[in-house]
């Protein structure tokens with residue numbers, strides 16, 4: 001068996017009573033779907049259940065793999081380990097402090113490095129989270145998802161856009177495998193659970209907890225390829241911090257201005273949406289091959305504030321004329337792409353390329369027209385830009 005680090009600081013205990021029933025979020029109106037039967041409803045398959053303490057809240061931990069479940073034969077290796085091998089039961093048992101904070105059920109949804117997490121797994125996670133905390137039979141107070149950090153922002157954004165109630169959903173990972181000296185996973189997991197069961201975590205959208213800091217999924221990005229302080233939201237910043245493993249929020253609960261929530265309970269699969277990378281003089285000739293290979297929409301990770309090239313613009317316009325939604329975002333990952341510079345090319349607003357891809361997938365899966373997709377991306381930002389003083 002793996003030798004897991006057991007040097008966790010004594011956890012601050014958090015006595016919270018069971019949380020109130022979640023309030024429903026306003027859901028954006030969606031068109032009725034054409035026959036897509038049978039509706040895909042993954043089952044909650046619990047493989048770990050803690051002893052029950054009826055005075056504690058109930059948290060569902062969904063494990064997907066990643067470095068937090070990674071293992072290496074060397075305790076100094078944090079680059080060449082194998083991600084996604086330690087199972088949920090072992091992760092939970094490595095942090096016994098969790099059981100003084102919450103009742104815990106664990107489910108292994110997948111066990112992969114997050115770069116290999118499929119659209120199918122992302123959709124399954126969303127459905128399980130909705131069933132666990134939002135549905136009429138919701139039996140949990142909160143959900144924590146353990147996840148690889150490489151694409152953590154993509155899953156967190158997808159959940160933020162598809163979880164239809166205010167219950168806390170926290171995504172957590174680690175930068176060092178469980179076998180490393182000063183592995184960050186155990187404390188991150190403890191902090192994720194304390195955050196999840198804190199009543200003040202409600203109605204803030206999906207949260208990302210790593211390295212003593214709390215970010216909103218809508219804005220968070222991975223900023224460092226190697227270091228433990230990798231997650232953050234450069235412009236809006238963190239919304240909270242953890243002190244002695246107790247979350248403290250800097251402001252009362254609020255949701256991101258441009259956030260929209262969609263009900264994907266009838267969606268059975270997400271469409272293929274591709275991202276093409278911008279660079280000096282790019283002519284984007286791969287756009288045609290991308291569409292020919294089945295992409296239903298394309299995101300361009302453009303330069304600067306989403307600028308497109310002289311060499312590429314005609315081809316891009318030809319594809320939009322042929323009915324392919326094209327969103328221009330920015331590879332800078334930090335700022336706004338504003339509507340209007342290029343006819344028919346949709347501006348991503350605050351969303352970076354990977355988050356733009358997720359929003360496109362949701363909108364297309366819900367049967368939205370290109371015009372509706374453009375509105376979903378641009379309308380709120382346009383109305384801010386057109387506001388009079």
Ligand SMILES: *[C@@H]1O[C@H](CO)[C@@H](O)[C@H](O)[C@H]1NC(C)=O
Pocket residue numbers: 014015053054055056100
């Ligand atoms: C159950 O949790 C409460 C609140 O934290 C604690 O006071 C109590 O000792 C726990 N009971 C058991 C049997 O662990």
Ligand SMILES: *[C@@H]1O[C@H](CO)[C@@H](O)[C@H](O)[C@H]1NC(C)=O
Pocket residue numbers: 043045047108
């Ligand atoms: C439940 O999970 C266990 C362990 O991951 C797996 O062996 C089993 O096939 C799963 N059952 C269902 C119905 O998915």
Ligand SMILES: *[C@@H]1O[C@H](CO)[C@@H](O)[C@H](O)[C@H]1NC(C)=O
Pocket residue numbers: 011096097100
């Ligand atoms: C859980 O709480 C009990 C009662 O306060 C304490 O004795 C025990 O050490 C705690 N367990 C952990 C793992 O912190």
Ligand SMILES: *[C@@H]1O[C@H](CO)[C@@H](O)[C@H](O)[C@H]1NC(C)=O
Pocket residue numbers: 135136137
């Ligand atoms: C809720 O649970 C009841 C009893 O198990 C079941 O009959 C009902 O179909 C469930 N409702 C939903 C929406 O899953």
Ligand SMILES: *[C@@H]1O[C@H](CO)[C@@H](O)[C@H](O)[C@H]1NC(C)=O
Pocket residue numbers: 030031032033263264265266
């Ligand atoms: C899902 O499909 C069912 C059955 O067709 C329908 O009653 C329900 O309104 C649909 N839900 C959404 C969110 O589209």
Ligand SMILES: *[C@@H]1O[C@H](CO)[C@@H](O)[C@H](O)[C@H]1NC(C)=O
Pocket residue numbers: 288318319322
């Ligand atoms: C690329 O696709 C567009 C839209 O279908 C078409 O107008 C254009 O001729 C294609 N260009 C090439 C080089 O195939």
